Amino acid sequence: MTAWRAFLALVWRDLRIEIRRPQFFAASVSFGVMLVFVTGIALDAAERIPADWAAGLLWLNLFYAATVGVHRHDAKDVEWGGGEGILLAPVDRSIIFYARWVSVSIFLLACGAVIAGAWLLFLHPPTPVDGRLLGFALVAGILGLGGVTTFVAALTAHTRLRDVLTPLLLFPLTIPLFIGVVRLTADALAPALGHPRVWVELVLAYLIAMLLVPWLVYESVVEG
Amino acid sequence: MSGMQHLGYLWAACTVVWGGTLVYVGYLVRHQRRLEAELDRLQALVQRLEETAPGSRGTGDPATD
Amino acid sequence: MNRAISWMAAASGVSGLVFLYLALIWSPPEQQMGDLVRIMYFHVASAWTGLVAFFVTFLAALAVLLRNRPVWDVVSASSAEIGVVYTTLTLVSGSLWARPIWNTWWTWDPRLTTTLILWFLYVGYLLLRATLAGVERRARIAAAYAVVAFIDVPIIHLSVTWWRSIHPSVVDDTGFHMPMAMAGTLLFGFLAFFLWYLALLGLRVRGALQAMQLLQLGETIRRLHVRADLGTDRGR
Numbered sequence: 001m002t003a004w005r006a007f008l009a010l011v012w013r014d015l016r017i018e019i020r021r022p023q024f025f026a027a028s029v030s031f032g033v034m035l036v037f038v039t040g041i042a043l044d045a046a047e048r049i050p051a052d053w054a055a056g057l058l059w060l061n062l063f064y065a066a067t068v069g070v071h072r073h074d075a076k077d078v079e080w081g082g083g084e085g086i087l088l089a090p091v092d093r094s095i096i097f098y099a100r101w102v103s104v105s106i107f108l109l110a111c112g113a114v115i116a117g118a119w120l121l122f123l124h125p126p127t128p129v130d131g132r133l134l135g136f137a138l139v140a141g142i143l144g145l146g147g148v149t150t151f152v153a154a155l156t157a158h159t160r161l162r163d164v165l166t167p168l169l170l171f172p173l174t175i176p177l178f179i180g181v182v183r184l185t186a187d188a189l190a191p192a193l194g195h196p197r198v199w200v201e202l203v204l205a206y207l208i209a210m211l212l213v214p215w216l217v218y219e220s221v222v223e224g
Numbered sequence: 225m226s227g228m229q230h231l232g233y234l235w236a237a238c239t240v241v242w243g244g245t246l247v248y249v250g251y252l253v254r255h256q257r258r259l260e261a262e263l264d265r266l267q268a269l270v271q272r273l274e275e276t277a278p279g280s281r282g283t284g285d286p287a288t289d
Numbered sequence: 290m291n292r293a294i295s296w297m298a299a300a301s302g303v304s305g306l307v308f309l310y311l312a313l314i315w316s317p318p319e320q321q322m323g324d325l326v327r328i329m330y331f332h333v334a335s336a337w338t339g340l341v342a343f344f345v346t347f348l349a350a351l352a353v354l355l356r357n358r359p360v361w362d363v364v365s366a367s368s369a370e371i372g373v374v375y376t377t378l379t380l381v382s383g384s385l386w387a388r389p390i391w392n393t394w395w396t397w398d399p400r401l402t403t404t405l406i407l408w409f410l411y412v413g414y415l416l417l418r419a420t421l422a423g424v425e426r427r428a429r430i431a432a433a434y435a436v437v438a439f440i441d442v443p444i445i446h447l448s449v450t451w452w453r454s455i456h457p458s459v460v461d462d463t464g465f466h467m468p469m470a471m472a473g474t475l476l477f478g479f480l481a482f483f484l485w486y487l488a489l490l491g492l493r494v495r496g497a498l499q500a501m502q503l504l505q506l507g508e509t510i511r512r513l514h515v516r517a518d519l520g521t522d523r524g525r
Binding site for chain 2: 305309313323327331332335371374377385485489493495496499500502503506509510514517
């Protein structure tokens with residue numbers, strides 16, 4: 001019960017910091033929308049792009065936008081000493097991992113919704129046929145991305161090259177998730193392509209594996 | 225696809241694999257030599273310092289340090 | 290340890306020469322690929338060695354997380370470095386093989402794609418190690434990453450395989466049936482490369498341990514300097 005309360009308190013703390021001063025949200029969203037916009041320029045303002053390409057571009061932009069701000073929590077925690085305070089809390093370290101995962105995912109979901117809107121607006125993908133599948137892909141993809149991002153951010157927090165290393169470690173680790181959600185999104189845009197069942201299973205398996213294992217090793221990552 | 229060209233790719237692959245391995249071995253051995261030289265130097269230094277440091281068998285004369 | 294490494298080096302040198310003889314001269318050419326099939330022996334043997342190296346990295350990383358001994362960290366890092374070397378050799382020799390028989394330097398073959406992702410994963414590991422401050426922390430964080438990365442490998446391979454098999458694939462590389470002479474050569478290649486791996490690991494671990502010794506000696510010297518300074522101050 002105390003674990004649950006600690007979890008809620010930690011999530012609420014992260015969200016409150018975000019809501020109180022939403023500059024970071026504004027910056028992330030602007031960056032994501034701009035990425036989509038520049039992609040449109042790179043494609044020479046294409047009138048119509050194939051479903052496969054549209055799906056891949058959406059997720060490429062989402063993943064890249066997600067890596068840009070992963071260290072903001074840590075920067076704040078170091079600055080105010082809050083991070084050390086949290087580590088002193090008498091709860092299991094995994095609670096801290098899950099709380100951060102949830103708050104990062106909520107933040108990324110909000111960003112992702114705006115970026116997906118920009119993607120529909122600028123890139124003219126085929127009109128989504130299967131809204132439920134697209135919704136599942138977005139939520140599951142962002143949950144997985146949030147989890148792995150949280151883990152990788154903890155790994156690279158103390159490195160000298162963390163701005164480069166974070167995406168360098170994140171992308172290879174998330175390749176299965178990336179392939180899975182890109183295929184699901186493509187299926188949602190053009191159902192003829194697909195075998196969505198396989199990819200739903202893959203994405204779920206990835207979520208379970210990648211969220212259990214970091215939890216097992218998270219303690220030794222944040223220690224000290 | 226001529227026979228000659230085949231052999232070219234074969235030799236290239238062979239050279240890359242074995243040459244690459246040998247280059248890595250060379251790097252390790254050179255690294256090792258440098259480390260050993262440095263270790264010897266420091267060990268000699270430690271011995272000298274221990275002899276000159278007060279409270280040890282040395283003379284305690286700072287002039288020899 | 291020095292003697293063991295010398296023996297390993299001798300054994301791997303001899304087995305390497307025998308492997309070269311078997312692969313280039315003794316084994317028969319293949320019907321369709323001709324002499325090109327000989328690339329396979331080196332390619333497959335390095336791929337296998339790379340995978341073994343990463344598996345050892347994973348085991349040593351587990352040992353770091355469970356029992357915090359510095360030597361496991363050294364083994365983990367050394368094995369990952371050797372693994373990256375062999376994965377690089379696999380990728381380059383694979384490319385040199387794909388060019389004449391598939392007429393392309395790169396194909397999105399599941400195994401090739403997985404190997405490249407593996408390469409990125411462990412280059413990331415080496416860079417992570419190289420830029421982390423603090424010996425203790427580096428050991429813990431690198432071990433956590435190594436464990437997660439290795440557990441990710443089968444999922445990556447599965448996803449890439451599904452991805453490529455669901456798409457129509459131009460290149461079909463269903464394996465050919467190997468005659469005994471070829472299978473034997475390949476098996477001997479595994480053995481030879483494994484000996485090379487062990488010798489390299491020994492050499493690399495010894496180097497890393499010596500580097501640690503060097504750091505400790507530097508520390509000793511600093512202490513002695515301080516003591517010498519204090520001593521001369523008191524003497525005056």
